[in-house]
Amino acid sequence: MRLVVPVVMLVLLSTLASAYTLSSTGAQGTQPVLYGDFAAFLTLEDSADKDLNGDNDTSDRVIQYYNLRTEKTRSTAHEGKNPALFGGLLVFEDNVRMLWQYDLDANELNETKARGSSPSVFGTKVAIATAEQDVGLDLDSDGDTNDKVIRVLNADTGVVSSTRAAGDKQVMLKDYVVFETSESAANSDLNKDNDKDDSIIRYLDLDTEQVINTRITGSNPVGFKDTAIISSGSEFLLLDLVTTTTKSLGIFGNEPSLYNDLLAYERDGKLFVYRLSTGMEKALDIAGKDPSIFEGDIAFIDSDRNISILHGDDPDQDSIPDFADNCPGENNADQADADQDGIGDACDKTQDAVQNATATNATTAAKQVTAKTTANQTVQPPQEPARALPADRTALPEPVPEKPKKEDKGATFWFVVAVGLLGIGLLLYFVLPGWLNKRKKSYGF
Numbered sequence: 001m002r003l004v005v006p007v008v009m010l011v012l013l014s015t016l017a018s019a020y021t022l023s024s025t026g027a028q029g030t031q032p033v034l035y036g037d038f039a040a041f042l043t044l045e046d047s048a049d050k051d052l053n054g055d056n057d058t059s060d061r062v063i064q065y066y067n068l069r070t071e072k073t074r075s076t077a078h079e080g081k082n083p084a085l086f087g088g089l090l091v092f093e094d095n096v097r098m099l100w101q102y103d104l105d106a107n108e109l110n111e112t113k114a115r116g117s118s119p120s121v122f123g124t125k126v127a128i129a130t131a132e133q134d135v136g137l138d139l140d141s142d143g144d145t146n147d148k149v150i151r152v153l154n155a156d157t158g159v160v161s162s163t164r165a166a167g168d169k170q171v172m173l174k175d176y177v178v179f180e181t182s183e184s185a186a187n188s189d190l191n192k193d194n195d196k197d198d199s200i201i202r203y204l205d206l207d208t209e210q211v212i213n214t215r216i217t218g219s220n221p222v223g224f225k226d227t228a229i230i231s232s233g234s235e236f237l238l239l240d241l242v243t244t245t246t247k248s249l250g251i252f253g254n255e256p257s258l259y260n261d262l263l264a265y266e267r268d269g270k271l272f273v274y275r276l277s278t279g280m281e282k283a284l285d286i287a288g289k290d291p292s293i294f295e296g297d298i299a300f301i302d303s304d305r306n307i308s309i310l311h312g313d314d315p316d317q318d319s320i321p322d323f324a325d326n327c328p329g330e331n332n333a334d335q336a337d338a339d340q341d342g343i344g345d346a347c348d349k350t351q352d353a354v355q356n357a358t359a360t361n362a363t364t365a366a367k368q369v370t371a372k373t374t375a376n377q378t379v380q381p382p383q384e385p386a387r388a389l390p391a392d393r394t395a396l397p398e399p400v401p402e403k404p405k406k407e408d409k410g411a412t413f414w415f416v417v418a419v420g421l422l423g424i425g426l427l428l429y430f431v432l433p434g435w436l437n438k439r440k441k442s443y444g445f
Contacts, residue, residue, distance in 0.1 A: 040092075078102075120172040
């Protein structure tokens with residue numbers, strides 16, 4: 001297990017290493033949007049200290065755009081706000097909520113004659129929220145002209161169709177328009193909580209022309225294909241537009257932007273990304289806010305209030321930018337991560353090390369258990385092989401035990417015995433006769 005910690009640190013360091021490059025547009029701005037090779041944003045002339053629309057003052061809000069290929073910033077020379085991008089089409093509203101279209105490839109500006117706010121574009125369809133007072137019409141047929149109503153503009157033909165649904169802050173998708181509806185504007189308790197004080201998420205199915213009420217209290221929807229992300233306070237909810245089901249992502253942030261499987265957002269002044277398919281969040285360690293994501297790039301407002309672009313590298317060519325790739329060094333488009341540690345299975349050496357260490361520990365433990373069990377068992381003496389009984393006998397006679405052999409005392413023992421006997425013999429030879437003579441005299445012999 002001592003090897004596991006160094007391996008963990010090595011993998012984490014390699015994973016967190018710089019996996020992107022940053023470039024600045026050189027222009028201050030807000031409300032950045034990104035699509036393809038272009039980023040559009042709103043610039044206050046007084047902050048830039050430039051007359052961007054040529055009216056001889058620096059008091060306007062002007063729409064600008066940045067070309068990621070040429071790295072050049074250019075002005076549309078028109079006042080506006082809330083820019084929206086799709087392909088080479090830039091749409092924004094002016095100070096009286098009139099919509100304008102700007103062709104980024106041809107550098108041409110055209111007025112649409114449609115009134116609306118917060119445009120959102122997909123293809124040639126532009127979703128807008130039109131104030132009934134701006135057009136003098138009761139667009140939702142509720143008997144007043146006090147509401148904002150969701151409408152759809154065809155950018156090619158200029159035709160505008162009404163959904164007749166009160167709403168605002170809409171996002172245009174291929175088959176849906178997702179929007180936020182104030183219960184008071186709709187004059188209905190949409191989430192059935194016995195009041196009309198909430199903002200509820202609804203969406204229009206463009207195929208059936210049916211408005212679906214999710215009953216979710218939320219705001220600022222963003223979406224991609226059949227999925228929408230809803231802000232409920234600072235918590236993000238995922239809405240499946242096909243099944244009309246929702247779930248909490250368990251993450252928190254502000255200003256979400258969704259493209260494909262990646263959600264970009266800001267939290268505590270830093271940028272984050274979250275992959276829907278794996279449920280993994282990554283901190284980019286970049287100060288910024290209001291991100292807009294497209295494929296491997298993110299446009300955002302940096303700490304100097306400039307519009308900057310984060311370019312995600314993809315050297316392994318798995319169509320996943322390194323800043324969101326859980327295994328930047330290996331082609332792993334599936335982003336499989338069995339142990340959910342944020343490191344993809346394709347390069348998770350930590351997982352391998354832990355598994356090997358676990359297997360080694362298991363083997364060692366098994367050996368220890370076996371040894372302990374063997375030590376605790378009683379060792380039986382070896383048994384003699386059974387002998388066959390003769391046909392006429394029921395038992396064999398017990399073998400006569402052999403007499404134990406006397407221990408061999410060795411040459412030293414017998415030498416000592418011999419010397420002792422010799423000593424006794426000499427003593428008797430020299431001492432015994434004299435002693436006997438004295439005895440005879442003393443007794444009168």
